[in-house]
Every structure is written in structure tokens, then in C-alpha cells.
Amino acid sequence: MGDRQSWPLASRRIPAYAHGMEAIQVETLTKRYASTLAVDNISFTAPRGATLGLLGGNGAGKTTTIAMLLGILIPTSGTIHILGHDMARDRFAALARMNFSSPYIALPARLSVAENLRIYGHLYDVPHLEQRIGELAAELDLHEFLHRPAGELSAGQKTRVALAKALINRPDVLLLDEPTASLDPDTGDWVRTWLERYRAQSGCTILLASHNMAEVERLCSHVLMLKRGRIVDRGSPQELLARYGREDLEEVFLDIARDRGRAPEETVL
Amino acid sequence: MRASLRRIWGMMYRHLALYRRSWPRLLELAYWPVLQMCIWGFTASYMAQRMGSTMALAGGALLGGVLLWEVALRSQMGVAISFLEEIWSRNLGHVFVSPLRPWELVAALIGMSVIRMATGVLPAILLAWGLYAYNLFALGPILVLFFANLMIMGWAVALAVVSLILRHGAGAEALAWSVLFGLTPFSAVFYPVAVLPVYLQPIALALPSAHVFEGMRAALLQGEVRWDQMAWAIGLNVVWTIGAGAVFASQFRAARVRGALLTIGE
Numbered sequence: 034m035g036d037r038q039s040w041p042l043a044s045r046r047i048p049a050y051a052h053g054m055e056a057i058q059v060e061t062l063t064k065r066y067a068s069t070l071a072v073d074n075i076s077f078t079a080p081r082g083a084t085l086g087l088l089g090g091n092g093a094g095k096t097t098t099i100a101m102l103l104g105i106l107i108p109t110s111g112t113i114h115i116l117g118h119d120m121a122r123d124r125f126a127a128l129a130r131m132n133f134s135s136p137y138i139a140l141p142a143r144l145s146v147a148e149n150l151r152i153y154g155h156l157y158d159v160p161h162l163e164q165r166i167g168e169l170a171a172e173l174d175l176h177e178f179l180h181r182p183a184g185e186l187s188a189g190q191k192t193r194v195a196l197a198k199a200l201i202n203r204p205d206v207l208l209l210d211e212p213t214a215s216l217d218p219d220t221g222d223w224v225r226t227w228l229e230r231y232r233a234q235s236g237c238t239i240l241l242a243s244h245n246m247a248e249v250e251r252l253c254s255h256v257l258m259l260k261r262g263r264i265v266d267r268g269s270p271q272e273l274l275a276r277y278g279r280e281d282l283e284e285v286f287l288d289i290a291r292d293r294g295r296a297p298e299e300t301v302l
Numbered sequence: 303m304r305a306s307l308r309r310i311w312g313m314m315y316r317h318l319a320l321y322r323r324s325w326p327r328l329l330e331l332a333y334w335p336v337l338q339m340c341i342w343g344f345t346a347s348y349m350a351q352r353m354g355s356t357m358a359l360a361g362g363a364l365l366g367g368v369l370l371w372e373v374a375l376r377s378q379m380g381v382a383i384s385f386l387e388e389i390w391s392r393n394l395g396h397v398f399v400s401p402l403r404p405w406e407l408v409a410a411l412i413g414m415s416v417i418r419m420a421t422g423v424l425p426a427i428l429l430a431w432g433l434y435a436y437n438l439f440a441l442g443p444i445l446v447l448f449f450a451n452l453m454i455m456g457w458a459v460a461l462a463v464v465s466l467i468l469r470h471g472a473g474a475e476a477l478a479w480s481v482l483f484g485l486t487p488f489s490a491v492f493y494p495v496a497v498l499p500v501y502l503q504p505i506a507l508a509l510p511s512a513h514v515f516e517g518m519r520a521a522l523l524q525g526e527v528r529w530d531q532m533a534w535a536i537g538l539n540v541v542w543t544i545g546a547g548a549v550f551a552s553q554f555r556a557a558r559v560r561g562a563l564l565t566i567g568e
Contacts, residue, residue, distance in 0.1 A: 066560070097561070103399040106561045129401040138395035138564070141316065141387075148319045155312025156400040158305040182323075198396070 055114075056081045056206050056238035057102065062111035064097050064262075071097040073262040074111070079238055079255070081205075084228075086249040086270075087242040088282070089259030090290055095242040098259070099208050102240065103133055116205055127206075129157065134199035135210035136192070142184025146175060146194050149183050150201055157202035169197040173227070189220035196224070200231070209241045213248060225251060246282035256282070258289050265289055309402050313410030317384055318417075331418055335372045335426035342368045343434045363522050365436045367491040367515060369427055373449055374489075374511055375482050376422045377456030380415025381408075382463045382478035389472050389566055398563045404554050411464075412457055419453065441521050444532075448514050451535040454543060455510045456482065461546035465553040471566055490515045510538040 057079035064072040072094040079085040087095045100106035102113060104124035113120040118127035140149045147166060154162040170176050173193045178186055183194060192212070199207060212228070213221035225248055232239055243249050249256060250270045258266040258273070266273065266289060270282055277285045287293075321328055346361030388394045397407070430436040439445060463481055466474040488502065489511035495503055506512040513535035520528040557563050 096564075100561060100564055105395070105398050105558060105563050107555070107558045125401045125403060128399060131399075133396070133399050135395070139392040140396065141320065141391040141393055143323050143391075144316070144319050148315075152312050152316045152319075153396070153400065155308050155315060156397070156402050158308050158401070 054081060055079060056083070056116060057085070057240065058112075058114040059098075059102075060112045062098070062101060062113065063109045064094075064101060064106065065109045070262050072101070072108075075257075075259075075262075075264045076111075077257055077264065077267070079240060081238050082232070082236050083255055084232055084239040084241060084253045086253035086256040087240065087259060088246070088249055088256055088286060090286075092261075093259040094262040095259055096210060097262075099133075099210055099240070099242055102208060103131070104128060129202070130204060131206045131208065132157075132199040132202055132204040133208045133210075134195045134212060136195070136212075136214045137210065140183045140194065140198060143182055145180045146183055146186070146197075147179045149194065150197055153198050153201050159202050165201060169200060173197050188215050189217065192216055192220065192224060196227070203235070205237060207237050207239045209239060209243075211243055211245075212241065213243070213245060221245075221248070228252060246286055250282045258286070260289060305401075306403070306406055309400075309406045310410045310413065313397075313402065313407060314413050314417075317387065317410075317414045320387065328421070331376075331422040332425045335369075335376065335422045336429055338368050338372065339365075339426040339429045340433075343430060343436070347434055359523055362436060363519050364492060365430055365434065366438060366441070366518050366522055369423065369430060369438050370448055370452055370514065370518060371486065371489070371491045371511075372423050372426060373419060374452040374456040376419040377415050377453040378460045378463070378482045379456075379478060380418035381411040381457055381460030382467075384411045384414045384418075385460075385464045385467065386472070386475055386478055389467070389475075394566055395564045404551070408461070408550070411460075415457060415460070416453070419456075441518070444517070444521055444527050447532055447535075448518060451510050451514050451532070451539055454539045458539065458542040458546040459485075461543075461550045465546070465549045468550075468553040468557045468562060468566070471562070485509060485511070488512065494519065507534075508538065510535040510542065513538070 055078040057077075059078070060076050062072055062075050063070070075094075075098070077085075087098060089095050097106065101108050102115065102120070104120050104127070107121075115127040116130055118124070120127060141152075144152070150166045150169065151162065154165060159165050166179075170179050173196055175193060175197060178190055183191070186194065196212070199209070209228075213224050216224065228239065229252060231237065239252075241249065241252060254269060256267065256270055256273060257264050266276070268276065273282065273285050274280065277288050279285050279288065342364055346364050350358040350361045388397060427438050430438065441448070459482055460478075463474070463477045466477055488498070488506045489509055490498070490506055491511070495506045495512055495516060498506055513531040517528045517531040517535070520526050520531070557566070
């Protein structure tokens with residue numbers, strides 16, 4: 034991975050918002066499935082340009098929260114505004130300016146990388162699509178497998194393609210579900226470095242769900258700690274470390290998971 | 303509108319690119335219609351040789367029925383299987399978090415259905431002309447209405463199938479192949495509605511296809527255009543399409559409530 038040192042990213046842009054400064058605004062969000070309360074009355078905001086981490090164990094409600102933010106899952110109650118758009122009423126306007134990547138959702142395996150990017154370029158109405166695909170191929174080093182079927186790529190190559198798909202429309206809000214899952218440390222580090230630079234240069238707001246505490250500590254300016262569908266603590270990684278008297282977020286995570294932590298303070302992002 | 307058309311094209315491009323890379327999928331499109339035409343074409347030829355001109359007329363109705371029923375079958379499968387391709391490739395999660403509207407997805411599926419139907423049925427029509435000197439286009443301009451009604455009925459049934467897949471997951475995918483075959487006995491493809499028992503005739507008359515095939519036999523055997531049958535077929539198709547569209551919309555919303563669009567599978 035060491036030869037990928039050039040970062041010809043898009044020039045810095047300040048996303049336009051309908052109103053307010055928050056890219057993501059969630060109020061009293063709840064999702065109930067029959068007898069299961071998957072997300073329980075959570076509220077948070079993400080300022081523009083921030084990288085917000087969702088941390089929690091399996092079943093904590095991270096994926097459910099992301100699905101509701103994407104409009105693919107209808108909340109039981111509560112409201113979501115993204116880039117000023119109410120997701121209950123006007124989700125398509127927001128979706129055009131968002132994107133999403135998850136290792137658990139595939140791209141059509143028999144189609145080439147270029148064909149996959151072309152499909153999503155059309156779906157997001159990307160202008161000058163072939164030029165954009167060329168830019169992404171250069172930025173994410175896709176050239177060597179641009180015309181190979183997506184299903185024949187290695188995990189690291191698939192991650193880069195998934196990132197290219199997620200960036201095809203130059204999103205103002207990017208939702209990433211475990212972006213470095215199943216990657217070797219070298220590739221994982223490359224992805225994290227790339228995301229840091231992309232956010233800094235594009236002004237994009239990133240919401241990141243991860244089990245990798247070092248990743249969250251490195252990338253996120255704000256962290257929400259989820260447990261059984263509720264936000265049990267929140268703050269910057271440094272604030273959380275100080276509050277729990279720990280040296281890394283993994284220890285904070287374990288304190289919270291095993292109910293041996295301190296009572297949370299209210300910290301508004 | 304331009305952005306909508308582009309998204310529709312994006313979804314169609316996804317399927318066209320797949321066919322370009324998969325000759326078995328292309329072969330499958332024409333395989334059954336051509337096979338059906340061979341079986342029923344030779345059967346009709348044999349019967350016409352043995353039993354004379356009356357049987358030749360009946361054979362013509364049989365071939366017309368085979369070809370036109372394939373139009374409905376391929377139209378229905380074209381929508382349902384194109385939707386299933388998204389499930390098989392685990393791609394629905396990406397598609398439904400894009401700005402693609404549900405109606406745009408349906409429009410793309412219908413577009414692919416037209417292409418799939420033409421790819422499957424045209425070789426069979428050419429085969430009927432080449433092997434049995436049977437020219438379906440001799441039915442005249444009314445053939446356009448026959449085609450349109452059967453295609454629309456196929457799409458309506460497919461929307462209902464897609465709704466069931468949204469409700470029950472890929473476990474309902476067998477319906478994509480079988481559901482319209484189940485309507486064949488009531489569609490009066492090869493015999494008039496009057497042949498059915500009286501208590502089954504209302505079922506047949508509720509199907510747009512039964513009116514199309516009554517119209518086809520009138521055109522082939524009596525040389526007349528039955529506008530009353532066409533009016534029934536069009537009216538029923540309007541009702542079926544509205545009904546299927548409402549079911550699809552409600553099941554799509556229900557899938558968003560359950561989170562099925564991310565997890566849909568077995």
C-alpha cells in the first residue's frame with residue numbers, strides 16, 4: 034500500500050445547508066420491532082465537517098440508527114434532519130447529497146468496477162461521469178482493476194471500490210458502517226489516512242460506525258457510546274478518556290459494556 | 303425529469319451490462335419461447351396434415367396462443383427476475399439509499415421487461431414464420447393492442463410478485479417463475495372461456511388475458527375485431543395495475559418499517 038501517496042482530492046468546498054449549521058440533527062429517535070426496542074429515544078447532532086463515531090457492541094443500535102439516517106428504515110418516532118431536509122418528508126433531496134458504504138452490502142459481482150461506478154453515477158446524477166470515475170480511479174488507485182469484475186477483487190480492493198462508490202457524488206454527508214472491517218492493518222491504515230484527508234479537504238461530514246476503537250479515536254471528533262439502543266455517553270475521544278480515567282477507547286468501551294463506568298454527563302455535540 | 307430519466311437508465315444499464323457479460327442469461331431469455339414454439343408448432347402441423355383445413359385453423363389459433371401467452375409470461379418474468387437480480391447480488395441496500403424513487407425503479411424494471419420480452423419472443427415469432435409459415439403479424443394492427451394488454455397484465459402480476467418478495471423475502475422467488483402459469487387455465491389461451499365450467503368463467507372474465515385471447519380467436523377464425531373484448535381487457539388492466547401499484551406501494555413502505563430492504567434474503 035506504500036505507493037499510494039498522492040492525494041489529488043477535490044478542492045475544498047463548504048456544503049450549503051437549507052438552515053442551521055448541523056449536517057445531521059436527530060431528535061428523540063426511537064425504533065421498536067415488535068417487543069424489541071432497537072433504538073431508544075436518542076438525540077444528537079453532527080456539526081458540518083465533523084466526524085462522528087457511533088460506538089457500541091453488537092445489537093447496540095448502530096446499524097439501525099444508520100439505516101434510519103439513510104431513510105431505508107422508518108423510525109417508530111422522532112425526527113431526522115439531514116442538511117436541513119426532513120427525512121420523513123423530503124428524503125430524496127438529502128439522499129442526493131449523501132452516500133453510504135458498508136462491507137455487508139455488495140456491489141453486483143459480475144459487473145466491472147467501472148460499470149458499477151457508472152451505475153451509481155447515473156443514480157446520483159453525477160455530471161461529467163467518466164471524468165469523475167477517472168478522478169476516483171486516480172485518487173483510490175483503482176486503475177489496475179477498473180475493468181475487472183467486482184466479485185473477483187480482494188477485500189482491500191473491494192473496500193477501495195466501495196469508497197469510490199460512496200464518493201461518486203461528492204457527498205456532503207458520508208455514512209460509513211465499519212469501513213475497515215476484515216482489512217489487514219496496512220490497508221486499514223491506508224483507508225483511515227485517506228478518510229482523514231478527504232474530510233479535511235472536502236468539508237464533508239462523516240458518521241462512522243465501528244468496532245475498531247483505535248480507528249474511532251483517530252478519526253472522530255465526537256463519539257456517541259451506544260448500549261441497548263440508548264446513548265449512554267458522548268463527547269470527544271479525549272473527553273471520554275479523561276472522564277473514565279483510561280488510556281484508550283477500548284478500555285472505555287469495556288467499562289461501559291460491563292457497567293463499571295461512571296454515570297454519564299450530558300454533553301451536547 | 304432529466305435526472306429521473308438518468309436514474310431509470312442507470313438501473314437499466316445495470317441489467318444490460320449484466321447480460322453483456324452473461325451469455326447463459328441471454329440464452330435463457332429465448333430458450334423457452336423457442337422450445338414452446340417447436341413443440342406446439344410441430345404438433346399443430348401434424349394435426350393439420352391429418353385432419354385438414356379445420357384443424358389448420360385451430361392450429362393457427364394454437365400457435366397464436368402460444369406466442370401471445372409468451373408475451374405475458376416474459377413481461378411478468380422480466381420485471382420480477384430483474385428485481386430478484388438485485389436481491390441475489392445483495393445490492394438492494396445501495397439502490398434504496400440512492401435518490402432512486404420507487405416509481406423510477408419500477409419504470410426501469412418495465413423497460414428491462416420490454417427488452418427481455420422482445421429478445422425472447424421475437425425469435426419464436428420468426429421461427430413460427432420460418433418453420434410453419436405462420437405469420438403472427440397477419441393479425442393486423444390489432445396485434446399491437448393484444449401485445450400491449452398482455453404486457454401490462456404481466457407487469458401488474460409482476461408488481462404483485464415483487465410485493466410478495468418484499469413481504470416474504472427471497473423465499474417467495476419461486477412465484478416469479480410460476481405465478482402466471484397458474485393463471486393459464488383461466489386465461490382461455492387455447493380454448494374459449496365458454497369451455498370452462500360455469501362457476502370458473504367469472505374468474506376467467508376477470509383476467510385481461512382471457513379477453514385478449516377471445517379477441518385473438520375472433521380475429522383469426524372469423525376475421526373480425528372484437529372491440530368489446532378489447533375494452534374489457536383495457537378496463538381490467540387499469541384496475542389490475544392500480545391494484546398492483548397500491549399493493550407494491552404499501553409493501554414497499556412496510557419493508558421500510560421492518561428494515562427488510564437492508565436484510566432481504568431467504
